[in-house]
Each structure stands twice: as structure tokens, then as C-alpha cells.
Amino acid sequence: MKKAMVKSLGTGLLLAALAAGCGPKKPVLHIYTWSDYVKPELVTRFEQENGCRVVIDTFDSNEAMYAKLKAGATGYDLLFPSSYMVKIMNEQGMLQKLNPEWLPNRKNMDPAYLAMAVDKEMEHSVPYTATITCLGYLGSRVENPEPTWAMLDRGDLKGRMTMLNDYRETIGSALKFLGYSLNTLDDGQLAEAKAVVLRWKKNLAKFENEQYKTGLASGEFLLTHGYSGDLMLVQSENEDIEIVVPREGTALSFDDMVIPATAQQTELAHRFINFILEPQVAAELTEYIYFLCPNEPSYALLSDEIREDPILFPPPEVVAKLEMIQDLGEGNVKYTQLWDEIKAGE
Amino acid sequence: MKPSRLPLVVTWAVLVFFYLPIAILVIQSFNSARFGGSWETTSLKWYRQLLNEPSIWHALTNTLIIAGTATLASMVLGTSAAFALHRYGGSRLQKLHYSLIYMPLVLPEILMGLSLLLFFVAVNVQLGLATIFIAHVTFCLSYVAMTVLARLQDFDFAIIEAAQDLGAGWWTTLWKVLVPMLAPGILAGGLLAFTLSIDDFVISFFVAGPGSTTLPIKIYSMIKYGSPPLINALSTLLLLVTFASVAASQHLTRKDRAAAA
Numbered sequence A: 001m002k003k004a005m006v007k008s009l010g011t012g013l014l015l016a017a018l019a020a021g022c023g024p025k026k027p028v029l030h031i032y033t034w035s036d037y038v039k040p041e042l043v044t045r046f047e048q049e050n051g052c053r054v055v056i057d058t059f060d061s062n063e064a065m066y067a068k069l070k071a072g073a074t075g076y077d078l079l080f081p082s083s084y085m086v087k088i089m090n091e092q093g094m095l096q097k098l099n100p101e102w103l104p105n106r107k108n109m110d111p112a113y114l115a116m117a118v119d120k121e122m123e124h125s126v127p128y129t130a131t132i133t134c135l136g137y138l139g140s141r142v143e144n145p146e147p148t149w150a151m152l153d154r155g156d157l158k159g160r161m162t163m164l165n166d167y168r169e170t171i172g173s174a175l176k177f178l179g180y181s182l183n184t185l186d187d188g189q190l191a192e193a194k195a196v197v198l199r200w201k202k203n204l205a206k207f208e209n210e211q212y213k214t215g216l217a218s219g220e221f222l223l224t225h226g227y228s229g230d231l232m233l234v235q236s237e238n239e240d241i242e243i244v245v246p247r248e249g250t251a252l253s254f255d256d257m258v259i260p261a262t263a264q265q266t267e268l269a270h271r272f273i274n275f276i277l278e279p280q281v282a283a284e285l286t287e288y289i290y291f292l293c294p295n296e297p298s299y300a301l302l303s304d305e306i307r308e309d310p311i312l313f314p315p316p317e318v319v320a321k322l323e324m325i326q327d328l329g330e331g332n333v334k335y336t337q338l339w340d341e342i343k344a345g346e
Numbered sequence B: 001m002k003p004s005r006l007p008l009v010v011t012w013a014v015l016v017f018f019y020l021p022i023a024i025l026v027i028q029s030f031n032s033a034r035f036g037g038s039w040e041t042t043s044l045k046w047y048r049q050l051l052n053e054p055s056i057w058h059a060l061t062n063t064l065i066i067a068g069t070a071t072l073a074s075m076v077l078g079t080s081a082a083f084a085l086h087r088y089g090g091s092r093l094q095k096l097h098y099s100l101i102y103m104p105l106v107l108p109e110i111l112m113g114l115s116l117l118l119f120f121v122a123v124n125v126q127l128g129l130a131t132i133f134i135a136h137v138t139f140c141l142s143y144v145a146m147t148v149l150a151r152l153q154d155f156d157f158a159i160i161e162a163a164q165d166l167g168a169g170w171w172t173t174l175w176k177v178l179v180p181m182l183a184p185g186i187l188a189g190g191l192l193a194f195t196l197s198i199d200d201f202v203i204s205f206f207v208a209g210p211g212s213t214t215l216p217i218k219i220y221s222m223i224k225y226g227s228p229p230l231i232n233a234l235s236t237l238l239l240l241v242t243f244a245s246v247a248a249s250q251h252l253t254r255k256d257r258a259a260a261a
Helices: A002-021 A040-050 A062-070 A083-091 A104-108 A149-153 A167-177 A187-201 A212-218 A228-235 A266-276 A279-289 A296-301 A316-320 A329-344 B006-028 B045-051 B054-087 B092-106 B109-122 B129-153 B158-165 B170-199 B202-207 B215-224 B228-252 B254-260
Strands: A028-033 A053-058 A125-138 A161-163 A204-207 A223-227 A241-244 A251-258
Touching: A028 A266, A040 A053, A040 A266, A040 A279, A053 B215, A062 A083, A062 B202, A083 A125, A083 A251, A104 A266, A104 A296, A125 A149, A125 A212, A125 A228, A125 A266, A149 A167, A149 A187, A149 A223, A161 A167, A167 A187, A167 A223, A167 A251, A167 A329, A187 A329, A212 A223, A212 A228, A223 A228, A228 A241, A251 A266, A266 A279, A279 A296, B006 B228, B045 B228, B054 B092, B054 B129, B054 B170, B054 B215, B054 B228, B092 B129, B109 B129, B109 B202, B129 B170, B129 B202, B158 B170, B170 B215, B202 B215, B215 B228, B228 B254
Parallel strands: A028 A053, A161 A204, A161 A223
Antiparallel strands: A125 A223, A125 A241, A125 A251
């Protein structure tokens, strides 16, 4: 009885294995990205146009993704890290050079944004979305709003404000408020910025990176420091939320598409990047995720509401004051020390 | 002396503390607002959207497959480990064995996750469901072993000897005497292992391969940028299934419990 069972089980497994091996296999593209970051309909379209399957895995932070890949995890063909992480990964030799012949649509990239990117020639990365850090507030609860970092000094909002729990973003906003570059290494300027942040800290409820959106929507917070895409997402649900870009200037960040050195489906990955760079696709993406895809021909295809949005398309004087957060190498220590002092200080 | 009401009050306070967040989770799943700050309209919108979200179901399937298989494997391995530890506990080998079994219980998860990843990379194993399975068995078996070991302390080995006296071979002794007596301990350990496996995030994140995202990983990445109420809806469904199965098992065993009482 037992022998018969083992025999039949064995044959069954063998048949299953053979069956799995047969038949035409579609190539599979493995993408590692943020949650909800690519419109599903676009993925389906890409699958149909290229006769392949796309498997999307998600991560929650650049650092976690980096740790995993650095430790040796393979199998991903396309990654979507933020640009500061791209620089680090490139220096570690974790990325492949992109083949420009396979990316004919790269000419669609908006030169104004490309000029601010780290990898201007798109040698190893192509910008996916651009986002600016701004202030979001509840229009009905905040009187006399002004597009400036000085809003964080207001006593009437004391205890109902948050700032990002990111040392570069928060110290950077203080530097911008004072008129300095947010990549400065000048000790005097940094000391001034520290004083400003400590002053703002008295008004803060907390430093928060994710829950400020829900806090703003529920009225727990009246003024939050956050990313344009996230704030626009909450704004689409809650009409009362207003967003302003401070006139002193703010941080610009990109999320890029990169191909890891260990990728298997290199050509398919290139085709996906090229697909994203099509104007129609970029326009649909911008409308779906509320982050700007810096694709010039796509702007004409956007709806009026999106095209005239001052956060996605800030006026030229604001664009002139945008700055990318650069990796400062050794100089990073100054900022981390400052952040420790701010967090511990009163 | 009048009986104090304090125990009752404390019990209610603890129950409320445990269940109020879950109740809010369930209630919010019927709120059509994406960021739950205020009540928009009462609707089944998220349940409908859940049906069209293949990535979540894929993650749930992965989680259940891994939890199921890891639980079975760790029940077998954990019981054997506990038996060896109890029977031959004095020897130096078993003392070493005990500290090895104990280690996953006290090691930080991130250490385990990262070291398992480095190990898999070193032996050139492709990351995927299999690697998550191996990782989960590693820590689940410790929990099962500890639970069964506790149960073995009260175990009277005279019964085994009696069975052998009566002519039972080792296979019969195992399945007809040992396992039924240890069954409550093994099942308790198995349930614990199942829960831990479903819940695990850190270790799974590091050893998951492309396409083998588990539910905790998916949920965690949705906090950054996604629709949290979808998870509320999924959790409510999972809660319904759990409560239904517990109610069913209570109903099925009520005669046994009445007989025992």
C-alpha cells in the first residue's frame, strides 16, 4: 500500500515537472520599485506589446533595498531608487551602463530638469519622476498663509506642525530660508541653520516622514513639511488642503530608473525605460501618481488641471531656486552631527 | 468581605486596549476615504477594489503557502529536537544542541535575515519562495521545540515502555502512543509557528526573491505610498476567517469538552 502510494506520487511529480518545462516561455521582467508607483494598465500594455510578463516587487525604503542588493541579492532587472541612492550604488559598481541606442526616446527628457540631475548624460540612470519638498496646510484653519519657510515660525500653529524626519531635508529648508545653499559645508552657515531649526522645533508636534499625510487629512496637523506628490494625493481627497512652494527655494529630488549589474533581461529593461519615456505614457503616469514625469512632449498631453498646477509646474522664479540634495561624502558627518544636536537640543 | 470589582475593571480595560484598534481597523475599512482622516461615505469600495488587486492576492498566497509548509516542517523537526533534548539532555552534544535551538529566539531578526541572505548568496542559491521557507523553518522550529519540550517535562516514559512490552514496534509506538500524547503541545507549537511565519517581515524581506513578495512586505511598502484601506479590507476578511474557524472548532469539540468537564 505504501509502496504504491510512493510510486504514484513520484510519477505525478515527474509529470508535473515535465509539463512545467514544456511550452513556450515568455520572458519575465523583474521590477523592484515603490508601492503603487506604476499604473497597472501601463504595465499590462507593455506586457502585451512586448510579449512578456512583468513581475513587480516593492520595497519601502532606499536603504533597505540597498542593503539587500549589497548583500548579494539578485534577480531584479530594473530598480527605482531615489537619486541620492543612485549615486551611492554607481560608486559601488552596482549599476550597468545604459545603451543609448536602445533608448531612442531619451530625447524627450525635459532639459530644464535634466540640467539639475546628477547623471546629466543619462549614462546609468534615467529620471522617472521629480518631486519638490513643500509645505501643506489646511486652508480653513490657517490664516494669512504665505509661501515661505517663515510659516514654520508662527506661534498660532504651535504644536500642530510637522517637519520631515530627514536631516538633509529639514536642515536644508533652514539653509534655504537663510538664503544659503542646502549643500553648503560652511560651519558658520550650518550653525545659523541649527539655530533656526531649534527655533522651529519649539512649534513642532513631531518629525514625521509618512503619517503627516493622514495627520493633515484628519486635522491633527495644520501645517506639514512634505513631498509634493504625497501632499497632492491627499489634496485630491480633501479640498481644504493647500500646498505652497516656499519662495526662498526648496529641495528637488528625483526617483530614477536604473539597471543593476546583475540584471538578466537587460534588453527588456531598456525597452521598459524607453516605454516610460514615451510622451503618452509619461502623461498617463503623471495624471495617475501626481508626481511629475519630466518628459517634455508629454506636457502638451496633460489635462488643463494638471498643466496649470503650480506645484507640478512651478513658475520659473521658483524653479530657479530649486536645488538637488547632493551627497557630500565626508562632509555628511557635519550634517549628521548637527542633526543629533538638534534632536537632543531644546 | 465583598468581592472587589477591580479584577473585572482591569479585565475590561485590557480587552478594550487589545481590541479597540482592531475594531477601528474594521470600521475604517468601510470608510471610502483613502486617508481615513474623516468619514467620507460608508461604502464597500475597498472590498471591490481588493478583488481587482492581483498583487495583494499573490502576496497573500505566497504567505499562506510559506506559513503552511514551514509550520508542517517545523512541527516535525521541532518535535524531534525536543524529544532528543529531553531524552538525552545530559550529554554535552545535547547541551550544545539546546543553545543552538535557543539562539533564534534571542537573535535580533535583522541579524538573522542579513546572515541568511549572505549565506544563500555564498552557496549560490537563487532567492525565492524556497529560501523564505528555509528561513522561516529556522526560527519556527525553535518555538515548536520549546513548546513540545515543556510538554515533555510532564511526560511519563513508562507508557512507552509499556507499549514496547506489549509488542509495539517503534513506528506504532511513535504514531499510536507518543504523538497523540504530545499532540496538544505539538499543535500549540504549530499554531505559534504559523502566526510567527505569517507575521514575519524583516527576515522575509532579506531572503525574498523576485516575485516572492509576502503579505507583510507588501503591506509595509504600502505605508510609504499606497492605499492603506485596502489592507483594512483584507484584514477584516482575514479576521472573519479566523473567527469563523475558531467558532467552528469550538462547536466541533464541545462534546469532548463537556465530557471532560
